[in-house]
Amino acid sequence: MSLTLEQVLTFLGGGLLVFVGEQIISHLRRTRKILSFTVETQTIAEKSHADLKLQYKGIEVERVYLQKITLRNAGNTAIASFPVYIQPPPAKGIFFSITTDKPGIHCDVLIEEGPCAFKCDLLNPGDTVTVDLTLIDAEHVATSVDARSENLVVKEIPKERLLTTALDIIAGNASGLLGLSAKTTSLLLKG
Numbered sequence: 001m002s003l004t005l006e007q008v009l010t011f012l013g014g015g016l017l018v019f020v021g022e023q024i025i026s027h028l029r030r031t032r033k034i035l036s037f038t039v040e041t042q043t044i045a046e047k048s049h050a051d052l053k054l055q056y057k058g059i060e061v062e063r064v065y066l067q068k069i070t071l072r073n074a075g076n077t078a079i080a081s082f083p084v085y086i087q088p089p090p091a092k093g094i095f096f097s098i099t100t101d102k103p104g105i106h107c108d109v110l111i112e113e114g115p116c117a118f119k120c121d122l123l124n125p126g127d128t129v130t131v132d133l134t135l136i137d138a139e140h141v142a143t144s145v146d147a148r149s150e151n152l153v154v155k156e157i158p159k160e161r162l163l164t165t166a167l168d169i170i171a172g173n174a175s176g177l178l179g180l181s182a183k184t185t186s187l188l189l190k191g
Contacts (some may be wrong), residue, residue: 033152034075035084035123040068041141044134056093056136067133067143073123074155082149086116086131089143093136101128 047054067102069086073079084107086132088094096116098107105127111116116131123129133143147154 011105030134031077031151032075033074033077033079033149034155035071035079035147035152036074036155036157037069037071037141037145038157039145042066048065059092061092062170063137065135065138065141067141069133069143069145071129071131071145073125073127076125078125079120079149079152080122081119081121082147083110083117083119084129084145084147086133087144087146088115088133088135089138089140091135091138093134095134097132099130099132101130105129151186
């Protein structure tokens with residue numbers, strides 16, 4: 001029985017299609033550990049008049065900032081027992097408090113003053129931890145966040161990209177029509 005060129009090409013093309021399809025599916029189903037964060041800064045007090053007096057421990061201050069840092073497990077797998085370091089800008093005073101979106105999430109403070117350092121016991125996909133930083137007379141408002149865990153990627157999400165990033169996370173973790181709709185909507189919003 002002899003094979004025609006068309007049959008050979010069909011056989012090879014079909015095999016290639018199956019191989020590429022398997023690679024795409026395995027890529028989409030891989031484990032992703034992503035800790036995303038957003039930083040929102042607002043001025044809560046500012047010395048705007050010569051007669052106005054703002055003091056901290058008997059020292060006059062010019063400004064007080066509040067930074068809300070929201071950490072979210074944006075991956076598709078849990079992140080367990082990992083330290084988080086938040087390095088605020090130099091300031092006369094730095095205070096922080098940590099809140100979680102679920103009562104079962106525990107964060108143990110590692111450093112009491114200066115940079116904010118704590119250890120999270122477990123963040124499941126979608127779980128969030130919020131850190132409120134109060135900065136007194138900070139030189140600037142740039143704050144960096146770092147976390148350490150095996151294969152963990154830490155990503156800052158600018159405030160203006162929150163919707164498209166959320167859609168990308170849904171598209172990465174969902175399958176079928178929901179994943180396709182989220183990816184399409186995200187691409188349309190990005191322009």
